[in-house]
Amino acid sequence: MAAVWIPPQLRYLTRGAERATVPGDTLRAVIDALDAAYPGLRDRLCEADEIRGHISIVVDGDVTQRGLTQPVRPDSEVQIIPAIAGG
Amino acid sequence: MVLETEKKQKKYKVIGTRPIRPDGLDKVTGRARFGADIDLPGMLHGAILRSPHAHAHIVRIDTSKAAALPGVKAVVTNADFPHVPAEELSLGEGAVNLVHLRQNVLAEDKVLYHGHAVAAVAATSAHIATEALRLIDVTYELLEPVLDVRDAMKQGSPILHADLRTRDMGKDGDIPSNIASHLHFELGDADHAFGEADVVIEREFTTRMVHQGYIEPHNATVSWDEDDHLTIWMSTQGAFNVRDQMARLLRLPVHNVRVVPMEIGGGFGGKISVYLPPVGAILSHKTGRPVKLVMNRTEVLEATGPTSGSYIKLKMGATKDGRLIAARGELAYEAGAFPGSPVGAGCMTMLGPYDIANATIDGYDVVVNKPRVAAYRAPGAPISAFACESVVDELAEQLGIDPLQFRLQNASKEGTRQLRGTTFPPIGNVAMIKAALASDHYNAPLEGPNRGRGVANGFWFNAGMQSSLNASVNGDGTVSLIEGNTDIGGTRASIAMQLAETLGIPMEAVRPTVVDTDSVGYNAVTGGSRITFASGWAAYECGMDIRRLMCARAAAIWDLGEDDVEYVDGVIRARKDAAKKFTFAELAGRINSTGAPIIGNASVSPQTVGGAFALHIADVEVDPETGKVQVLRYTAFQDPGTAIHPAYVEGQMQGGASQGIGWALNEEYYYNADGTLANASFLDYRMPTTLDLPMIDAVMVETPNPGHPYGVRGVGEVPIVPPLATIANAVYRATGVRFRDLPISPRRVLKETQGLE
Numbered sequence: 001m002a003a004v005w006i007p008p009q010l011r012y013l014t015r016g017a018e019r020a021t022v023p024g025d026t027l028r029a030v031i032d033a034l035d036a037a038y039p040g041l042r043d044r045l046c047e048a049d050e051i052r053g054h055i056s057i058v059v060d061g062d063v064t065q066r067g068l069t070q071p072v073r074p075d076s077e078v079q080i081i082p083a084i085a086g087g
Numbered sequence: 088m089v090l091e092t093e094k095k096q097k098k099y100k101v102i103g104t105r106p107i108r109p110d111g112l113d114k115v116t117g118r119a120r121f122g123a124d125i126d127l128p129g130m131l132h133g134a135i136l137r138s139p140h141a142h143a144h145i146v147r148i149d150t151s152k153a154a155a156l157p158g159v160k161a162v163v164t165n166a167d168f169p170h171v172p173a174e175e176l177s178l179g180e181g182a183v184n185l186v187h188l189r190q191n192v193l194a195e196d197k198v199l200y201h202g203h204a205v206a207a208v209a210a211t212s213a214h215i216a217t218e219a220l221r222l223i224d225v226t227y228e229l230l231e232p233v234l235d236v237r238d239a240m241k242q243g244s245p246i247l248h249a250d251l252r253t254r255d256m257g258k259d260g261d262i263p264s265n266i267a268s269h270l271h272f273e274l275g276d277a278d279h280a281f282g283e284a285d286v287v288i289e290r291e292f293t294t295r296m297v298h299q300g301y302i303e304p305h306n307a308t309v310s311w312d313e314d315d316h317l318t319i320w321m322s323t324q325g326a327f328n329v330r331d332q333m334a335r336l337l338r339l340p341v342h343n344v345r346v347v348p349m350e351i352g353g354g355f356g357g358k359i360s361v362y363l364p365p366v367g368a369i370l371s372h373k374t375g376r377p378v379k380l381v382m383n384r385t386e387v388l389e390a391t392g393p394t395s396g397s398y399i400k401l402k403m404g405a406t407k408d409g410r411l412i413a414a415r416g417e418l419a420y421e422a423g424a425f426p427g428s429p430v431g432a433g434c435m436t437m438l439g440p441y442d443i444a445n446a447t448i449d450g451y452d453v454v455v456n457k458p459r460v461a462a463y464r465a466p467g468a469p470i471s472a473f474a475c476e477s478v479v480d481e482l483a484e485q486l487g488i489d490p491l492q493f494r495l496q497n498a499s500k501e502g503t504r505q506l507r508g509t510t511f512p513p514i515g516n517v518a519m520i521k522a523a524l525a526s527d528h529y530n531a532p533l534e535g536p537n538r539g540r541g542v543a544n545g546f547w548f549n550a551g552m553q554s555s556l557n558a559s560v561n562g563d564g565t566v567s568l569i570e571g572n573t574d575i576g577g578t579r580a581s582i583a584m585q586l587a588e589t590l591g592i593p594m595e596a597v598r599p600t601v602v603d604t605d606s607v608g609y610n611a612v613t614g615g616s617r618i619t620f621a622s623g624w625a626a627y628e629c630g631m632d633i634r635r636l637m638c639a640r641a642a643a644i645w646d647l648g649e650d651d652v653e654y655v656d657g658v659i660r661a662r663k664d665a666a667k668k669f670t671f672a673e674l675a676g677r678i679n680s681t682g683a684p685i686i687g688n689a690s691v692s693p694q695t696v697g698g699a700f701a702l703h704i705a706d707v708e709v710d711p712e713t714g715k716v717q718v719l720r721y722t723a724f725q726d727p728g729t730a731i732h733p734a735y736v737e738g739q740m741q742g743g744a745s746q747g748i749g750w751a752l753n754e755e756y757y758y759n760a761d762g763t764l765a766n767a768s769f770l771d772y773r774m775p776t777t778l779d780l781p782m783i784d785a786v787m788v789e790t791p792n793p794g795h796p797y798g799v800r801g802v803g804e805v806p807i808v809p810p811l812a813t814i815a816n817a818v819y820r821a822t823g824v825r826f827r828d829l830p831i832s833p834r835r836v837l838k839e840t841q842g843l844e
Contacts, residue, residue, distance in 0.1 A: 005508040008273045009256035018273075044257035052257055053175035053182045054268070061509050062694030065552075079508035082256075082270050082431040083182065 028068035122306035134216035138198035141232035141762020199424035202389025232762035267426030275445035280413035284404025295755035303352025309367030325612030356462025392461020429467030437471035439546025465804035476812030515726025515790030539820025545808025549801035550615025555608025564672025571610035589630025591657025616801025628689035695794025714833030728800030747810025
């Protein structure tokens with residue numbers, strides 16, 4: 001199962017858990033599984049079936065550009081970070 | 088200077104050489120065409136009226152007198168834009184709220200900074216347009232401005248946007264606030280770790296708003312045709328981003344907008360968001376004629392995006408054997424008039440050079456009555472590195488450890504977990520610090536009074552994102568390369584070199600051309616240090632596509648199966664018959680007589696950027712009478728992965744260092760108490776010139792990025808990260824005073840060292 005690192009601001013939804021392991025072979029499935037375990041998480045991460053604009057999700061070290069369709073492996077690491085800008 | 092060059096030159100024929108840039112002749116002869124060179128039949132000239140106030144309600148705008156002036160063809164205000172929803176628009180990296188973008192281009196009901204655009208005129212000459220601005224009558228109701236990030240965060244501070252709430256990872260606050268967002272990062276347990284630290288240092292830092300200082304002002308010429316097709320000729324880092332912004336702002340289909348990127352005189356992140364094109368578009372729509380707008384320097388400084396002023400409080404702890412174990416930071420960045428400061432990147436890069444297991448960092452994005460900030464070369468990172476590298480330097484001193492040695496023993500490396508949760512892939516941080524430790528500069532004596540040597544490290548993520556290009560093989564053995572990325576730092580050359588390397592042909596046989604948005608696939612911005620990495624990767628894929636097509640053609644000519652033909656060092660040959668072979672040029676000469684033309688295509692979106700580190704050493708001398716800081720010697724070390732064109736990498740390193748030295752010593756937006764900008768010219772906004780700087784030695788310590796076909800890492804941004812702290816640490820050793828408020832101008836030096844005001 002994929003390991004998801006929960007950002008500090010969302011840990012009130014995970015009862016303080018910093019890390020969650022959930023099933024799912026796509027980011028959508030992983031977030032759905034997270035939301036089932038910790039209701040409200042999906043709403044904080046997604047809007048209208050897309051990742052919110054100011055949030056980036058990192059899968060195995062790379063910021064996903066495929067949105068919720070990003071494939072996730074059973075041993076994947078997933079991080080949730082603010083979107084950043086470059087010059 | 089490139090370390091480990093010998094190994095690379097055995098591996099590559101083109102990569103690592105220093106050919107003349109393809110656009111060099113046009114640039115040095117003046118033939119290159121920039122946005123201000125555009126002149127179209129029937130073209131009108133635009134001018135923009137700007138707010139003299141930092142914060143005010145717009146009560147009324149009377150344009151009737153201006154419209155009546157002979158030669159004036161149109162006058163527009165924000166009311167001439169279509170309604171747009173409050174949705175986010177991606178700018179490639181980062182995003183902007185469409186309503187805020189529209190309100191920044193022309194103010195709606197409030198002006199939010201001195202220089203904020205209020206109305207615009209199109210006339211038959213630039214002089215008439217400027218004269219017409221004087222006839223526009225604007226009635227303002229003045230409001231109290233808030234100029235400092237800490238003031239703006241206080242309860243009771245003047246509020247810029249009544250509808251702005253503090254966003255906290257997807258959740259919005261309940262009350263109006265100037266704090267647009269709050270970020271929070273945690274790694275390990277900082278509270279516990281501080282309890283185990285033998286030395287703890289906590290300091291506060293402030294920096295001022297500074298501008299990128301690109302030499303070419305913003306410009307745009309816009310033609311809105313009768314069939315609602317827009318064409319825009321302009322200076323931009325991202326033609327496709329401009330296309331998207333214009334389509335969304337003007338509610339047009341994307342295919343109705345064509346952006347022609349002209350040559351560019353610098354951007355550094357400041358030429359991604361639009362300022363002039365939407366204004367030119369509605370003026371052109373009203374008049375039915377093309378409209379050209381060119382900013383002057385005052386407009387650039389007052390009204391285009393600089394980077395944030397900031398306040399940082401940083402506490403770090405180490406054990407007596409010199410191990411960094413804890414950090415706690417609070418970073419507040421000015422966003423200017425609308426949300427969007429680079430505080431997130433500042434938070435996430437600050438501790439990048441170090442393996443530090445416990446950290447808690449809070450970031451605040453804060454609106455103030457100053458121009459909306461834009462990206463500026465490694466956005467946010469130089470500011471936070473200034474704080475971090477100053478505290479690290481002080482910790483090393485208190486522990487009695489050499490500052491470079493202290494950085495080495497705490498250096499991040501492959502597998503180090505970063506604050507944002509991810510771990511580093513193979514990186515060159517350790518090798519780079521070792522090279523600096525062993526360098527002539529670091530080991531040379533520095534003698535004489537009032538002199539000091541400083542060092543600092545810096546990290547920047549780099550970016551990948553989307554790149555597309557294509558290349559056609561010509562009958563004479565050359566290849567026409569079509570790309571969509573504005574060439575700012577020599578990327579025509581660096582992309583062409585990677586295509587040439589892949590094809591095994593000379594770089595001079597590749598002819599690169601940058602084209603408009605209708606003529607090539609989508610390309611994200613020239614920014615994020617991504618072009619040589621991502622577009623270079625596309626060039627590699629394109630080259631492999633051509634190789635496959637060339638092999639297929641040779642197989643057809645020889646009546647062989649495609650698998651019986653191979654491509655080796657620019658030669659297409661039969662695997663089992665040494666007599667059957669073509670050089671690239673020989674087969675190119677037969678393409679059009681043996682079948683269809685050969686065109687390679689590639690589109691990529693790679694993410695394995697690798698990350699970049701830079702370490703700088705500076706020697707300075709401080710004049711005790713004038714307070715002037717003279718940089719005596721400066722060396723920049725950097726891991727560029729594989730340096731494709733070493734001269735251009737050196738140029739980026741020297742350019743980044745120069746900008747950072749200016750930021751450290753002289754540059755600042757100086758505001759009067761009423762919020763008016765007092766130094767909106769290059770006479771008063773003091774950037775360094777060649778007379779102010781020594782030769783900056785550039786040392787490339789190559790650790791190829793395994794995430795790229797040729798080992799490339801982005802190089803353009805990270806060299807501006809260390810200079811602020813490098814200079815501050817050097818000045819400390821020259822004067823005995825730690826400067827934690829930038830810039831370290833003569834005035835501040837005299838104040839701190841002699842108590843003079």
